[in-house]
Structure formats: C-alpha cells, structure tokens
Amino acid sequence: MDKLMPSAGDHQLQNYEQMRDSFTWSDVEPVFSWYKSGKVNAAYECIDRHAADGKGDQTALLYSDKNRNESHTFEELRKSTNQAAHMFKKIGIQKGDRVFVFMPRSPELYIALLGIIKAGAVAGPLFEAFMKEAVRARLEDSEAVSIVTTPELLERIPYDELPDLKKIVLVGESEYPDKRFYSFYDEMKASPTDGNAIEWMDREDGMILHYTSGSTGKPKGVYHVHNAMIQHYQTAKWVLDLKEDDIYWCTADPGWVTGTSYGIFGPWLNGVTNVVRGGRFSPEDWYGTIEQHGVTVWYSAPTAFRMLMSAPKHALENADISSLRHVLSVGEPLNPEVVRWGMEAYGHRIHDTWWMTETGAMLICNYPSEPIKPGSMGKPIPGIKAAILDNQGNEMPPHEMGHLAIKSGWPSQMRSIWKNEAKFKDYFYFKGWYVSGDTAYRDEEGYFWFQGRNDDVINTAGERVGPFEIESKLVEHPAVAEAGVIGKPDELRGEIIKAFISLNDGYTFTDELKTEIQTFIKSELSAHAVPREIEFKKQLPKTRSGKIMRRVLKAWELDEPAGDLSTMDD
Numbered sequence: 001m002d003k004l005m006p007s008a009g010d011h012q013l014q015n016y017e018q019m020r021d022s023f024t025w026s027d028v029e030p031v032f033s034w035y036k037s038g039k040v041n042a043a044y045e046c047i048d049r050h051a052a053d054g055k056g057d058q059t060a061l062l063y064s065d066k067n068r069n070e071s072h073t074f075e076e077l078r079k080s081t082n083q084a085a086h087m088f089k090k091i092g093i094q095k096g097d098r099v100f101v102f103m104p105r106s107p108e109l110y111i112a113l114l115g116i117i118k119a120g121a122v123a124g125p126l127f128e129a130f131m132k133e134a135v136r137a138r139l140e141d142s143e144a145v146s147i148v149t150t151p152e153l154l155e156r157i158p159y160d161e162l163p164d165l166k167k168i169v170l171v172g173e174s175e176y177p178d179k180r181f182y183s184f185y186d187e188m189k190a191s192p193t194d195g196n197a198i199e200w201m202d203r204e205d206g207m208i209l210h211y212t213s214g215s216t217g218k219p220k221g222v223y224h225v226h227n228a229m230i231q232h233y234q235t236a237k238w239v240l241d242l243k244e245d246d247i248y249w250c251t252a253d254p255g256w257v258t259g260t261s262y263g264i265f266g267p268w269l270n271g272v273t274n275v276v277r278g279g280r281f282s283p284e285d286w287y288g289t290i291e292q293h294g295v296t297v298w299y300s301a302p303t304a305f306r307m308l309m310s311a312p313k314h315a316l317e318n319a320d321i322s323s324l325r326h327v328l329s330v331g332e333p334l335n336p337e338v339v340r341w342g343m344e345a346y347g348h349r350i351h352d353t354w355w356m357t358e359t360g361a362m363l364i365c366n367y368p369s370e371p372i373k374p375g376s377m378g379k380p381i382p383g384i385k386a387a388i389l390d391n392q393g394n395e396m397p398p399h400e401m402g403h404l405a406i407k408s409g410w411p412s413q414m415r416s417i418w419k420n421e422a423k424f425k426d427y428f429y430f431k432g433w434y435v436s437g438d439t440a441y442r443d444e445e446g447y448f449w450f451q452g453r454n455d456d457v458i459n460t461a462g463e464r465v466g467p468f469e470i471e472s473k474l475v476e477h478p479a480v481a482e483a484g485v486i487g488k489p490d491e492l493r494g495e496i497i498k499a500f501i502s503l504n505d506g507y508t509f510t511d512e513l514k515t516e517i518q519t520f521i522k523s524e525l526s527a528h529a530v531p532r533e534i535e536f537k538k539q540l541p542k543t544r545s546g547k548i549m550r551r552v553l554k555a556w557e558l559d560e561p562a563g564d565l566s567t568m569d570d
C-alpha cells in the first residue's frame, strides 16, 4: 500500500526532520510553573496551573455512563482534588506512600488519583476487573498503605491478610467494619477546598506505580516519577496534536498505562477537555460518545477498531462523528487493513503509536504532518533515539530484524522496578540501551516495523498478560498437574490465551472440567486472564531443568518447526 499523505493543517509538529535535529527535552521545562521554584507537583500542573491562568471556567472533564452525565471545570477539579489531598493527609498518608485506586471509571476515580499525587503519595491504579489474587499480589508487593475502592469491590481485597494496608476509603454507601475504613464522600465534605493541599515534590520523586506483566515471575511494579510529565505534555502536543479547544477522548482505563499517561496527564497538562466514558464497549455507545461530546481527537486501540470494523454498518451510519479531526491507536500491531478501513469509514488516517508501561510515554509514532506507511509504527519522536540491535548489542542496518531498543535517558523512562533491582537491570543489558522485548526492523526512511515479542508475553486485546501468573494459578487447581500458556494468533484480539495442561491422576479431561478451570481463573485472577482454549497433553515439553518450553508449545500450535530442541528433556 502506498503512503498516506498528511492533510493540510496547522499541526503542532510541523517540521519533523528539523525538530529531530534541534530539539532537547530541556526546551520543554519553561512551560511549567515549577521552572521558577524548582519544586513540582504534576497534579498542580494538570489542574491548578490552568485555573491560575484564567482558564478555571473551562471544562476539564466530561464524564458519561449509563446513569451519569457530568462536566467538571478546571476550577472545580482544583477544589475537589485539593479536598482529596487534604483527606489523604488527614488520614495519615505521607509522602512516598503507595495508595491504590481500585474502582470503575467515574469522576471520583480521577479526583482520587490526582488527590493522591497532590498529597505527595505514589498512585497505584488497579484495573477494576482484577480478582482477589491479582489484587493481593499487587498490594503485597508494593506494601500499599491505603486503597480507594467501592463497597462492591471490597470483597476482592484481602485486607485482613495485608498488614501494611491500614486505610481503606470507600466510595459509596456502606457499613464501616472498623477503624480502618473511611467514607470518601464524608471525608471529602469535611475537607477544605483550599489551604496547603499540595505537597511540593522534587522532579525525581515518585508519582505512579503501574503493575505490568513480564514472561517470568509475578507482575512487576513499574515506578514513574513526576519528571515524566515533561514527555506526557510534549507528546500530547506533537502526536495527539492537542490544542486548547480540542475535545479529546482516550478510551483506555487508568488501570493501564495509556489510561493515565494519555487519559489524565497528556490532555490535562495541555489544558484540554478530557472525555471519559464509563461502562463497557459497544459500537453505538462509542460513536454516540463522539457525537454527544463533539470529540475532535480520539486515541484508542487496534482491537477496538477491529470490533468497530466488524460492527453492523448502521452503528456508524446512525451517528454523526464529523467532529473528529485526528485518530490514533496504541497497544498492539495496527493492521494495514484497519488503517485502510479507517480511511473509508472515518475519512481519517489512524495514527499508530508505540510505547510501553516502562517507557511511560510515546516513543515511536506517526505524526499528523508526516506520511503514514500503513503497518509501520512510525518514527522516533524528536529527543528519542531508537535502534535495532543484534544479540551482541550492535546497531543493525535497515531491514534487518532484531531487538527494538531505545537510547536510555528520556524524561518519562521508568526509574525502577519496585523492589526488584535485578528485573530492572535486565532491561539495560546492553550498556546505554533500554531493550524493549519487542522485535522490529527499520526501513531506509527511518520508519519502524513491529514484528513481535521476543519473550512469551501475551498481548490479548491490547492487554499485556504474563503467562507465568496464569500457569501458577492453573496448577493451583486440583486437577491440573502442569501448565504451559501461550498467545495464539487471533483475528480480532491479536492474540488469545491458550493453555496446555497435564492432569493429576484420577482426573479426565472433559468439557465440564475445562469450564471449571476457566471459571477458576476468572474468579481468582480476572476475566482477561482466562485461557479461551485449553488443550490436554499427557506431558508438556520441558527443559532438563524442568522449565516448560512455551516456544515448543507455540510451534506445535502453529504447526511450525520447533527449532533447537537440544535443551529439551527426553
């Protein structure tokens, strides 16, 4: 397919080549108020700065779901996030404490999360679909001291077994079992809207802790600092192309990094109206959201676009989405076919962007002012050097496939993996480079093309799932002896989770058992961790040291040669 040329427009990154040579990240710093004082708080920069700049009456948040329809101005959010910060301080939260937010999308979630950051604590967003063991693993690892949740989700928090978790803030009507419990609404009401709510931080102080999956071990806590906002701000300007009067909608939940970096920080640092839609996906609802709010810039994901592509035509025909001017995607490979369909259905190029939880913000992107090669992730943003490395860490020439790596030292780069120095160091195995775990190649014009993961991490519907966490849970089921989990290619979801299991003596593999195992995973971990397919094997392929060889399972599944089997046990 040919290049898709940019339409004329006043884009904020006009001259990519020139910017790439002249730009340095310190150019961005004078934008923020902290340039003068040396102290910083990202929540202040997101909200209060705009209220102080005379934009207090502008709409900051447009929230809607089946039951609620609300709009909050920057001044209103300034006050409510101040109240939230006061509340956290009053109940004893201190600078650096980990405070989690575990609830469905709502204005309260956004107010609580910014309140945590204002109070100087580290926010830990948890996706609402997590079940008890997934919640426990994350709270335990981070030694979380507090959590904001709803009465409905409380049963999934094993608070009696988490000695560090001393304060539980409930959003909604409830009984309060003991002194650890607080009412969000009562505490908010009792807190002042002004006063010294904001804890002034250093740039390298902690801001957010996002748990994500790797191929081995438990989920890891990716630790980000306030300094990340430099890149959130600048990429939202260049890549999302946000301007003051835009109505912007990012469809991601704050439980995932896209939902914070670009569902909170990116738009609000730029003072832009941010749309949040609660509830589940439906084509009617989504197009309806664009129409209702007049969304101009829309950031979503390939699985969602594929679902919209296969939705009945009338969903699109019945909605007026003419307000859209810029459409973007992230999280998984964006098929050229989807880009082609986007041109037809929306009349817009869908701009792919590449980045990770660990990178904190966008790194390789398509820009409104540049040609798009459908299937390519685009080019590194100014200020970022990306390369393809061979197994020795040498840069490879165009068109050769290797490790996608980024020269270390960008503003939003993770600062650590929580309490796991070894895992953190793994990423920087080649001196000076962050190695992403993705394989890719670069073409002679500098466009990058995604090829796959080179570890076993699964990407299903844009969500990152670690096979190890599922395998560990599978073998907890009484019937399961051993388990190996892989991602199986799927047209709609990119990949689905497939489990191979062997059984303990006395069990036979039946449809009932399969369903029972699926229900077990769903109730213990979460719906998105459930293997859609489970296959029974008498034995699983293992190394001599007893490690299950997922690579071999995958080759079996795809009917491909299994490669080097010299380490396989007989």
Ligand code: 6R9
Pocket: 212, 256, 257, 258, 329, 330, 331, 332, 333, 334, 352, 353, 354, 355, 356, 357, 358, 377, 436, 437, 438, 450, 452, 453, 459, 462, 463, 464
């Ligand atoms: C932001 C986010 C990161 C992994 C990453 C890669 C995959 C992300 C992609 C993409 C192909 C793109 N990924 N963007 N693959 N094209 N444009 O998704 O973070 O949840 O940490 O996932 O997602 O494999 O390594 P995260």
